[in-house]
């Protein structure tokens with residue numbers, strides 16, 4: 079009788095151990111799928127960047143800065159309105175475009191363009207940027223980031239991605 083109870087207990091323990099290992103293995107596999115996908119994406123050429131059209135080049139007046147909105151190139155199903163983003167698009171007097179990220183380089187608050195002052199202003203901690211995105215004053219450690227811009231068949235396109243390219247110009251040049 080004692081042997082039978084011992085055997086039953088052992089078999090129950092074995093079953094619970096195998097069940098725990100199986101469930102743990104499935105959970106570990108499920109968690110690792112997105113990590114493996116993110117690691118392999120660059121090798122497979124699956125970068126989450128794309129060119130998005132934000133308007134006809136002739137619709138932007140030289141010497142102006144315009145807020146353009148667009149959707150992230152790879153919005154997640156659950157993203158909702160957070161899939162939308164924006165850029166401050168500047169067209170200079172020579173018809174060149176620069177697309178600034180809307181986020182302050184300090185802590186990421188959205189900056190606004192003050193046309194009368196010719197400055198970008200951050201409402202959070204008083205960061206100020208010149209019209210070319212370089213820092214004028216306040217806590218921002220560097221210039222506004224920029225997206226790559228191109229003209230394609232008369233339309234302005236911005237190359238979007240998970241993170242805007244870093245502006246390598248010195249931030250406090252003035």
Ligand code: FES
Pocket residue numbers: 182183184185186187200201202203204205216217218
């Ligand atoms: S987030 Fe813009 S100044 Fe701090």
